[in-house]
């Protein structure tokens with residue numbers, strides 16, 4: 375749903391200009407230094423990009439899903455590290471509070487997240503629990519008006535920068551599975567919370583992950599999200615449902631950028647006396663990529679509109695994440711191929727994007743997990 379096309383177009387234009395004029399020219403610097411320059415972070419803040427999906431009364435832009443994916447298509451036309459910086463505040467780092475937080479929690483944290491004054495992280499994965507998230511082992515034991523947290527979270531995006539963490543932990547030690555899991559807001563700097571060393575990743579330099587370790591970390595009971603135990607896993611899954619559509623949109627934007635670069639290269643590179651773009655085998659790679667991007671874009675927009683219409687889009691969101699992330703991988707591979715040897719060295723963005731987009735098939739639910747969700751929903755619907 376687009377509420378006001380004129381306002382949205384202004385936002386899309388300013389995001390697109392910012393990506394073109396400020397972010398793309400800084401991509402290499404970010405990749406080399408593994409850091410996003412502070413002036414760029416400030417500009418992202420000024421543009422309001424930290425609060426896209428946070429309600430207006432808490433200082434955000436409150437974009438509908440359709441509006442959000444249109445913005446994501448634009449933001450993703452540059453290094454995914456930039457999107458990752460603002461991505462947790464707009465997605466997994468804020469949505470637990472937006473969806474299920476108490477009014478007091480919303481008023482306290484959401485304005486800071488929307489303004490980009492603080493960064494939020496989402497801590498679900500553990501060393502022993504990834505795809506099987508419901509088997510997580512971090513514990514939260516009630517002691518008076520506090521919970522005491524113990525456990526380790528792994529690969530947590532923006533943990534080194536975060537001021538708050540949404541942490542899923544087990545509050546009922548006698549019960550197995552998802553029903554014993556609760557979600558907490560834990561502030562960085564709380565005694566007993568420490569960070570591991572920053573992970574050395576394959577790509578997305580400038581975006582950081584590390585372990586988050588809780589050792590007798592005392593968290594006020596008022597920071598239990600929604601004030602209710604046992605519903606934290608549901609909160610996490612709702613957050614990820616929305617996140618899957620957002621990541622699918624990011625895959626579309628990244629693929630469009632890679633294809634644009636590859637087309638330009640193919641038109642400039644001459645072999646056998648002609649631009650390689652004139653060879654039909656190169657044209658096949660360009661055309662297949664274009665068709666697949668169009669399919670993914672259409673899927674994402676359809677699912678976003680359905681979500682705005684309050685339909686249950688669990689299946690569609692997984693279809694989008696699965697298809698768009700796999701499509702993005704195929705496009706990245708073809709774009710390296712079109713660049714030939716130049717696609718294998720780091721002088722061109724193709725090599726960097728090839729590594730950067732590999733992550734999209736892994737996090738916020740691997741492709742295999744999306745397949746399982748889709749098939750499970752199909753079987754459930756067939757039984758009705």
Ligand SMILES: Cc1cc2nc3c(=O)[nH]c(=O)nc-3n(C[C@H](O)[C@H](O)[C@H](O)COP(=O)(O)OP(=O)(O)OC[C@H]3O[C@@H](n4cnc5c(N)ncnc54)[C@H](O)[C@@H]3O)c2cc1C
Nearest residue numbers: 496497498499503504505529530531736737738739740742
């Ligand atoms: C850069 C990065 C950032 C991340 N950011 C965050 C974050 O901010 N917060 C957070 O909580 N987590 C984060 N993660 C964790 C991410 O969500 C997990 O890595 C992902 O869900 C997969 O879990 P795993 O790594 O434990 O793999 P595993 O679950 O061990 O999976 C390994 C392989 O087995 C397959 N597999 C597993 N179960 C099945 C099954 N039932 N059927 C078929 N195949 C199966 C998987 O698809 C995969 O191919 C991040 C990870 C990375 C790499």
